[in-house]
Amino acid sequence: MKKKFKLESVDCAHCAEQMAVLIRKIPGVNDASINFMTQRLIIDADEAAFPEILRLAQKACDRVDDGCVIKV
Amino acid sequence: MRLSKKDRHVLVRIVSTAALFLVLLVAEHTGQLERLPSVWLLRACYAVPYFLIGYDILWKSLKNVCHLRFFDEEQLMLYATVAAFCIGEYPEATAVMLLFQIGELFQRIAVGKSRKSISDLMDICPVVAYRETDGAIEEVDPEDLVPGDIIVVKAGERVPVDGVVVHGVASLDTAALTGESAPRDVAPGDALYSGCINLNGTLRVEVKKKFEDSTVAIILEMVENASDKKAKTEAFITRFAHVYTPAVIAAAALLALIPPLVLHGDWSEWIRRACIFLVISCPCALVISVPLSFFGGIGAASRAGVLVKGSNCLEAVAKMTTVVFDRTGTLTCGRFSVTDIRPADGDKTALLALAAAAEYYSDHPIAASIRAENQVDLTNFAIGSSETLTGQGVKTEVNDEMVWAGNEALMRSLGHTQQPVETGTAVHVATAARYLGVIVISDSVKPGAAEALCRLKQNGVRRCIMLTGDHVSAAGAAAAELPVDDVRAELLPQDKVAAVEELLKTRSSKETLGFVGDGINDAPVLACADVGFAMGTLGSDAAIEAADVVIMDDDLNKMNAAVRIARKTLRIAKENIAFALGVKAAVLLLGALGIASLWLAVFADVGVMMLAVLNAMRTLRTK
Numbered sequence: 001m002k003k004k005f006k007l008e009s010v011d012c013a014h015c016a017e018q019m020a021v022l023i024r025k026i027p028g029v030n031d032a033s034i035n036f037m038t039q040r041l042i043i044d045a046d047e048a049a050f051p052e053i054l055r056l057a058q059k060a061c062d063r064v065d066d067g068c069v070i071k072v
Numbered sequence: 073m074r075l076s077k078k079d080r081h082v083l084v085r086i087v088s089t090a091a092l093f094l095v096l097l098v099a100e101h102t103g104q105l106e107r108l109p110s111v112w113l114l115r116a117c118y119a120v121p122y123f124l125i126g127y128d129i130l131w132k133s134l135k136n137v138c139h140l141r142f143f144d145e146e147q148l149m150l151y152a153t154v155a156a157f158c159i160g161e162y163p164e165a166t167a168v169m170l171l172f173q174i175g176e177l178f179q180r181i182a183v184g185k186s187r188k189s190i191s192d193l194m195d196i197c198p199v200v201a202y203r204e205t206d207g208a209i210e211e212v213d214p215e216d217l218v219p220g221d222i223i224v225v226k227a228g229e230r231v232p233v234d235g236v237v238v239h240g241v242a243s244l245d246t247a248a249l250t251g252e253s254a255p256r257d258v259a260p261g262d263a264l265y266s267g268c269i270n271l272n273g274t275l276r277v278e279v280k281k282k283f284e285d286s287t288v289a290i291i292l293e294m295v296e297n298a299s300d301k302k303a304k305t306e307a308f309i310t311r312f313a314h315v316y317t318p319a320v321i322a323a324a325a326l327l328a329l330i331p332p333l334v335l336h337g338d339w340s341e342w343i344r345r346a347c348i349f350l351v352i353s354c355p356c357a358l359v360i361s362v363p364l365s366f367f368g369g370i371g372a373a374s375r376a377g378v379l380v381k382g383s384n385c386l387e388a389v390a391k392m393t394t395v396v397f398d399r400t401g402t403l404t405c406g407r408f409s410v411t412d413i414r415p416a417d418g419d420k421t422a423l424l425a426l427a428a429a430a431e432y433y434s435d436h437p438i439a440a441s442i443r444a445e446n447q448v449d450l451t452n453f454a455i456g457s458s459e460t461l462t463g464q465g466v467k468t469e470v471n472d473e474m475v476w477a478g479n480e481a482l483m484r485s486l487g488h489t490q491q492p493v494e495t496g497t498a499v500h501v502a503t504a505a506r507y508l509g510v511i512v513i514s515d516s517v518k519p520g521a522a523e524a525l526c527r528l529k530q531n532g533v534r535r536c537i538m539l540t541g542d543h544v545s546a547a548g549a550a551a552a553e554l555p556v557d558d559v560r561a562e563l564l565p566q567d568k569v570a571a572v573e574e575l576l577k578t579r580s581s582k583e584t585l586g587f588v589g590d591g592i593n594d595a596p597v598l599a600c601a602d603v604g605f606a607m608g609t610l611g612s613d614a615a616i617e618a619a620d621v622v623i624m625d626d627d628l629n630k631m632n633a634a635v636r637i638a639r640k641t642l643r644i645a646k647e648n649i650a651f652a653l654g655v656k657a658a659v660l661l662l663g664a665l666g667i668a669s670l671w672l673a674v675f676a677d678v679g680v681m682m683l684a685v686l687n688a689m690r691t692l693r694t695k
Contacts (some may be wrong), residue, residue, distance in 0.1 A: 009078075011180055013359045014145065017310060037187065037367040038296055063139055066132065067078075 003050065005041045006071040007034060007061075015065045022060035026053055041070060075181070082177050089125040089170055096121070097163060118162035126153070126169040145354050148321070152350035155328075156670060159340040161347075164670040168351055175678035179360055182685045186364060189692055190295075190371045196248040196267040196288055201232035204276070214266075214283045221279040231268045234286040235277040237261065242273035249287065250625040251377025251633075267291070290616055294379055298370050301382025302363075305645050309362045313355040320660070324349035327664060341666065348663030348673040357652040357677075361684035362645050368691030369641030376633045377624045385620040388603045389638035393583040395533050395631075396572055398597070399540035399550060401590035402607055403628075404515040408437055410445040411496060411516055415509035421448060423509045427501045430468040430477040433458040438497060438513050439466075465499070477501045496549070517553045524628035525555050531635045537575065539568050568597045576602070588631065594618070605631065637694045644691055648684040655680045 010016050016036040023032040023041070028049040033042050045053050054070060061068045075083065096117060099105050108114050123130075126149075133150040149172050156165035201214045202224045209224055214232035217223065222238065225231055231244075243255035246268045255271055258264060264277055267288035283289055302310075328346035331337035366383035373380045380386050397403050413420040428446035431439035432455050456469030464485075465478015476482055483490045483500045488507040490500055496514025500507070525536050537558045540547045547561035560571050572587055579585050587594070587601035590608055595618040598604030606619035608626030616622050623630045659676045662668035 011176070012145070012356070013363060014313065014356065017359075018144075037183075037190075037363060039187070040296070063136075066135075 001047050002042060002044045005043070005054075007039045007041045008069045008071055010034070010036060010039060010068050011065060015068075019061050019064045019068070022064065023057045026056045026060070028053055032057075076184075079177060079180060082173060085125055086170065086173055086177065089121045089166075092121045092124070093163075093166055093170060100163070115157070115162060118157075118166055122153070122157075122162075122166045122169055125166070125173055129169065129172070145356065148317075148350050148353055152347045152670075155343055155347050155350070159343050159347075161344065161670060164674075167671060168674045171674045171678045175356070175681050178682055179356070179685060182689060183360070183364065186368060186371075186689060186692060190367065196230070197292060198230040198232040198266065198288065202226075202229075217279050217283060219279050219281060223277050223279060225264075225270045225275045225277055227270055227272050227274065229270055231264050231266050231270065231277070232286075233266050233279050233283050234281040235264050235279045237264055237275050238278050239276035240274050242275050243271045245269040245271050246625075247377075249291065249377065251375060251630070252625055252627070291379060294381060294616065294622075295370070295374055298380060298382050301384045303366055303383035303387040303645075305387060305642070305649070306362050306366060306383055309355075309358050309649070313359050316355050317353050320349055320353035323660075324353070344670065345663055345666055347670055348668055349660060351670065351673040352656050352659050352663070352677050354677060357681040357684045358649060360681070361648045361652070361688040364685060364688040365641055365645040365648065365691050368689060369637055369694070371692050372641075372694040373634060373637050376630060376637070377627075378630050378634045378637075379616075379622040379624065380634070380638075381620050381622075385603060386638045386641055388584045389586070389621060389634055390642040391582060391584045392586045392603060392635065393533060394535045394537065394575060394579055394585040395528060396537045396539060396575060396585065396587045396601065397556070398568070398587070398589040398594055399538050399547065400515060401626075402588050403521050403538060403554060404517055404550060407515065408441045408497070408513050409516050410441060410511055411514045412493075412512035413509070414512070416507050418508075423501060424448070424511060425450070425453070426470065426475060426508065427477050427499060427511050429453045429455050429470045430458075430466055430475045430501065431499075432468065434460060434466050438499060441513055442499065442511060473503055475501065475503055483507070514549070517550055518626070518628065521628050522554050524632060527629070527632045528635065529555065531632055532639070533635070539563055539571055541565075565593060565596070568594075569600055572597055572601055576600075588628075590615075590626075605634075637691075640694050641691045644687055648687055651687075652680050652684055 013036045016034040020032055020034040023029060023043065029043060029045045031044040034040070041057070043053060043057065054072065058070050061070060096105070105114055105117070108117070129146045129149055133147040136144060136147060149168065153165040153168050156168065198214050201212050201217055202209050203212045203217065204222045204224050217233050223232065223235070227242070237258050237260050239260055241257065241259045243257050246256050246265070247253055249265060249267050258275070264275070266286040324346040327349060328343050331342045332339045366386060369386050370380050370383070373386070380389070410424070413424055415423040424442070424446050425448035428443045429450055431442050432450065454471050458466060458468035460466050461478060461482060464482035465476060467474055467476045476486060477499055479498065479500065480490050480492055483502060486502055486504065488500070488502050490507070490510070492498065493510060493512050496512045499511045499513060501511065502508055528536065535558070536556045537560065538547065538551055538554070538556045539560050541563055544561040547559050551559045563571060572585070576585055584602035586603040586605055587597050588605040588607060589598055590606070595614065598606060598618045603621060604619045605621045605623060606615035607623045621634060623634070655676050659668055659673055663673060
């Protein structure tokens, strides 16, 4: 199932793209995309796996751009 | 404009670094720095502003290196500036850092401003609703309303959910939904859409839809998701950026190593040239400005009451050369009205008045349109008993004489043989002795439709084609009033799909075909065209679902607004691509030849980005 999250302080479009690539690689994620303009992160994954995926996604974002926060 | 804490902090650093840097530059040019006892002291002087402006970039780069991530923007700046320092270009190294930071700050402000102007536009979400239960009014969350509830909407308030007015009259501001500035009046029985603002009066409204199914929620959802679907131009840039940066870095490495090793060139000269490559290798100008252009275009369109479902749809609208219109409800008003009055003799007003008197008791829609057209006061007519002759018409006693009004079959039974009219529906009027004339009722062409089509053609649409389920004759009459190039009549809904598919084959791959329908039963056709426009869809979620572009009211001129905005957006995106690539290619060439300096490179990089972003933001203001 697909879920939407707000992504705060993404500063560069290129970073957003890189974050999406990293999040897509997280096990259990079917698809992920980041809309830089509307600051939305959309993750398509299994419902039960979401808490763990979100933790890993936040970690992936930190690696690309420190200070970027995924709001649930 | 308020800056975030982070941005204010960066701004302070930029200003202080710039001041310090300026002092150093002046000192250098007046020869003061040459008096310094050691070159290390000179380096230290330039290192102060360099670290002041660049410490966060350096820190981030080092962290990324630890994470085994190489060649992001920050690291490129690090490599370029360190290399510049090593070859003695201290002012250049500081300038690169300083301008990079200015560029980044500018970019954040520009993106923030665009985001804000879109979110202001989308600020149509109602926060509270006032529910009336047993005469008491309570404040509730719009999401808690259920169909059947009665809510009160006072002047100045936003309608929280879709409903029907049960009491009160008011003017509504629908601008947020339709882009239309003229207020719309509502009275009991009228449908009311969420997101409109009540300008005056108090309305009591029966809730018809839950909040999440209401117009406002559907629109917000759609606009928020719009920029997920990327246009081809946008996808191209993303792919290009993936290749561009590594390629330029590789070229820089070769440039720094090959000539000194193979041709015994001067190391510092070739490293300097390689630095120029590194500084120019960031694809920021493209990566930021192209999506920003499309985002702005979608925003400008929503302000005009045209919802575009994605950047790809906007791109398709810009390339549209053929537009296929569904007739009923799109080019025509979709309701019957009197279009012709042909008395056998005597005047038109009298014939119409007599027909209206004859149809006085009829509840048929055709009768209603005759009565609506009539201007004569019917109280002067003695209207007696009336009888409906099913499938034929009516007979009514008017002024002590029996009057028949109806179709050809009815006339034949009276002995008045009449030819069928060529367009629309005929209501013949006769007495037993005399045939009096005919009134033609048809679905009239929308006012302004012809003008809108002419303007579409001026905007680059080459073919306008009309599809209709009506008879050839009726279709021909509507076509005569409009600048359409082709008419396909007597089509069943499935034939419309076939007709559009056939037309799709005739357009070239660089062009697109648009279909415009009222969205009620056009869903298959809307889906099969390159761009499906649904019109007059305020409150119809099925149409919003099926179409690519939704025109909230039924104004055909909005098509023109959509085409204009789409064309301008695409043009700006292309301008930015050509400009950024052109300047970068020129600087790379000049740099490799040793003509360009690091100063030129960094000004070119940051300058191009700023100009491209400013250019992209123009789309937001397109009318």
